[in-house]
Amino acid sequence: xxxxxxxxxxxxxxxxxxxxxxxxxxxxxxxxxxxxxxxxxxxxxxxxxxxxxxxxxxxxxxxxxxxxxxxxxxxxxxxxxxxxxxxxxxxxxxxxxxxxxxxxxxxxxxxxxxxxxxxxxxxxxxxxxxxxxxxxxxxxxxxxxxxxxxxxxxxxxxxxxxxxxxxxxxxxxxxxxxxxxxxxxxxxxxxxxxxxxxxxxxxxxxxxxxxxxxxxxxxxxxxxxxxxxxxxxxxxxxxxxxxxxxxxxxxxxxxxxxxxxxxxxxxxxxxxxxxxxxxxxxxxxxxxxxxxxxxxxxxxxxxxxxxxxxxxxxxxxxxxxxxxxxxxxxxxxxxxxxxxxxxxxxxxxxxxxxxxxxxxxxxxxxxxxxxxxxxxxxxxxxxxxxxxxxxxxxxxxxxxxxxxx
Numbered sequence: 001x002x003x004x005x006x007x008x009x010x011x012x013x014x015x016x017x018x019x020x021x022x023x024x025x026x027x028x029x030x031x032x033x034x035x036x037x038x039x040x041x042x043x044x045x046x047x048x049x050x051x052x053x054x055x056x057x058x059x060x061x062x063x064x065x066x067x068x069x070x071x072x073x074x075x076x077x078x079x080x081x082x083x084x085x086x087x088x089x090x091x092x093x094x095x096x097x098x099x100x101x102x103x104x105x106x107x108x109x110x111x112x113x114x115x116x117x118x119x120x121x122x123x124x125x126x127x128x129x130x131x132x133x134x135x136x137x138x139x140x141x142x143x144x145x146x147x148x149x150x151x152x153x154x155x156x157x158x159x160x161x162x163x164x165x166x167x168x169x170x171x172x173x174x175x176x177x178x179x180x181x182x183x184x185x186x187x188x189x190x191x192x193x194x195x196x197x198x199x200x201x202x203x204x205x206x207x208x209x210x211x212x213x214x215x216x217x218x219x220x221x222x223x224x225x226x227x228x229x230x231x232x233x234x235x236x237x238x239x240x241x242x243x244x245x246x247x248x249x250x251x252x253x254x255x256x257x258x259x260x261x262x263x264x265x266x267x268x269x270x271x272x273x274x275x276x277x278x279x280x281x282x283x284x285x286x287x288x289x290x291x292x293x294x295x296x297x298x299x300x301x302x303x304x305x306x307x308x309x310x311x312x313x314x315x316x317x318x319x320x321x322x323x324x325x326x327x328x329x330x331x332x333x334x335x336x337x338x339x340x341x342x343x344x345x346x347x348x349x350x351x352x353x354x355x356x357x358x359x360x361x362x363x364x365x366x367x368x369x370x371x372x373x374x375x376x377x378x379x380x381x382x383x384x385x386x387x388x389x390x391x392x393x394x395x396x397x398x399x400x401x402x403x404x405x
Contacts (some may be wrong), residue, residue: 001366003349004249006135007118008136009131009134010131011134013281013357014338014354014356014357015036015037015353015354015357017037017078017338017342018294018338018341018342018351018353018354021176021341021342021345021346021351022034022345022351023359024034025345025346025349027135030349031349031379032345032349032350032351033349033351033371033372033376033377033379033380033383034351034371034372035350035351035352035368035369035370035377035380035393036341036351036352036353036367036369037353037371037372038176038238038322038323038369038371039243039286039369040180040237040238040241040243040322040369040371041296041371041373042241042293042296043241044240044241044242044245044247045240045241045282045285047281047285048240048242048278048279048281048282049278050159050283051274051277051278051281052274052275052277053152053276055273055274055277055278056274056347058079058274058380060093060167060273061272061273061274061277063273064269064270065203065269065270065272065273065276066097066269066270067098067261067264067267067268067269067270068096068261068264068265068270069097069219069270069276070270070273070276070277070280070312071159072093072276072277072280073097073247073276073277073280073283074091074092074095074096074097075087075091075092076081076279076280076283076284077095077097077234077249077251077283078090078091078094078095078251079284080283080285081221081251083217084208084216084219085218085219085221086222087219087221087222087364089251089252090254091232091279093254093257093258093397094251094252094253094254094257095210095225095250095257096250096251096257096260096261096264097247097248097249097270097271097276097279098170098233098247098249098250098260098264099246099247099248099268099270099271100235100237100246100247100248100249101204101206101233101234101235101249101250102128102248103246104248104249104250104332105128105129105202105233106128106132106135107232107260107263107264107267108132108202108222108250108260109132109133109135109136109138110111110132110136110263111256111259111260112168112200112256112259113133113136113138113167114137114168115135115137115138116137116138116139116164116272117133117137117138117139117164117167117171118139118140118141118158118162118164118165118166118170119133119138119139119141119166119167119169119171120140120141120142120143120155120158120159120166120168120170120369121133121140121141121142121143121171121182122142122143122144122145122151122171122172122290122359123142123144123145123338123358123359123360123361123362124145124176124178124355124358124359124361124362124365125142125145125170125172125175125176125358125359126172126176126177126204127358129170129172129204130359130367132159134151135157136261136338138167139188139236140315141158141162141166142154142359142361143155143158143169144361145175145178145180145361146178146180147171147173147180147181147182147183147186147256151186152189152193155169159197159199163358164213164399165197165198166197166199167199167200168199168202168376169190169194169199169200169202170202170203170204171201171202171203171220172204173186173205173217174206174207174208174210174211174319174320174321175202175207175321176204176206176207176323177323177325177358177362177365177367178319178325179318179319179320179321179323179324179325181217181320182213182217182218183218184218184222184223184385187218187219187220187222187223188223189225190220190390191220191223191225191226191229191230193250195225195227195228195229196232197243199229199365200229200230200231200253201220201226201229201230201231202230202231202232202347203219203220203230203231203232203233204232204233205217205219205220205232205233205234206233206234206235206237206238207238207250207320207322208234208239209238209239209290209293209294209322210238210239210293210294210295210297210316210321210322211294211319212294212298212301212319212320213319213320217320218392219232220232221252226252227252227253227254228251228253229253230253231249231250231252231253231256231257231260232247232250232252233248233249233250234249234251234315234404235247235249235280236248236282238322239290239293239392240282240289240290240293241277241293241392242279242282245271245275245278245279246271246275247271247275247276247279248265252324274365286364297322297370299374300370300372300373300374300377301317301318301324301370302325303374303377303378304324304368304370304377305317305324307360307377307378307380307381308384309382310381310383310385311381311384311388312329312384312385312388313326313329313384313387313388315368322370322371323333323365323367323368323370324367324368324370325355325371326352326364326365326366326367326368327364328340328352328355328364328365328366329388331391333364335336335352336354336356336363337356337362337363337364337365337366338354338356338357340354340366341353341354341366342386347381347387347391348380348384348387349380349382349383350383350384352366352367352368352370353366353367353369354366355367359392360373370388
């Protein structure tokens with residue numbers, strides 16, 4: 001039997017191969033330090049959980065909810081954008097609540113993509129940025145992930161040589177997986193480019209509040225006129241450690257959001273109303289929990305850089321996001337990121353995400369997530385040290401490794 005049409009458009013899910021390696025190692029008694037999936041281990045804020053419990057079971061809350069989000073939640077998101085970015089949004093027409101930013105991206109792709117439409121996506125990038133459009137029947141052109149002049153040079157080539165002309169360009173800053181951060185000037189140039197070429201911009205800002213310096217990551221909607229061409233996706237998952245609650249938002253261009261709302265109205269009835277009420281409490285409530293989350297991730301980042309560096313694996317310091325995007329050590333680079341990641345599970349009891357899972361230009365990297373506490377990160381470093389020290393002997397039949405040093 002052959003696969004169905006949309007399934008055939010998807011590559012093998014490489015992360016599942018690492019998951020199988022983790023499961024086999026744990027079945028054999030290994031204690032795997034899992035730095036692979038970006039799944040926050042921090043608890044949701046206590047006042048948000050309390051609001052969920054308070055609301056659940058109230059009359060009418062068990063009924064179908066609103067697909068585009070209850071009015072109070074949309075107003076709360078508009079309030080967040082005005083406080084954080086100085087951007088005014090109409091909650092009725094410029095804010096849609098989604099079941100996480102991932103669902104928002106996938107349904108936006110379904111809403112706006114015709115068969116054969118071209119969408120420009122950074123490579124490497126979070127998988128839904130490309131595969132949401134591929135599943136919707138579109139085609140992908142790649143551009144570099146870093147917000148540099150090379151991005152715009154590739155963007156110009158993509159527009160010039162694509163038939164049909166690209167429908168949209170996707171950006172994600174702070175980036176998953178690369179942790180790149182864009183400045184507002186980048187977005188100014190991008191909005192100008194989009195208007196010049198009559199294409200849309202879809203911005204993923206899921207990591208807006210996970211930053212480690214004094215400069216806050218900007219929103220593309222801070223650029224005057226950006227709402228003419230752009231929609232931005234955000235999420236409660238990382239800011240409030242509410243990943244399993246599945247609440248996110250799409251905001252900005254009214255035409256795109258109307259299309260998203262119409263598609264969603266056929267597919268879902270929105271999140272459980274008490275979850276939406278609790279998310280409203282998170283957005284309207286105190287920000288101490290967000291500051292604490294940011295401080296925890298920063299400490300973990302610093303421990304990762306220190307302990308892994310001492311173990312023989314230098315870690316570039318991410319300025320934002322909950323990830324480090326790390327070159328594979330030179331002597332293992334010939335293995336590729338998938339085999340190297342499986343080897344770390346087997347030999348070092350450490351799990352990371354192979355860069356190839358984010359695009360072919362990620363194959364010399366792995367993504368390390370800050371989802372274990374500081375003690376566990378140091379434990380991972382000790383496992384790496386043992387592996388690196390014995391690699392010349394244990395892997396001599398696997399790959400002719402270059403001598404370290």
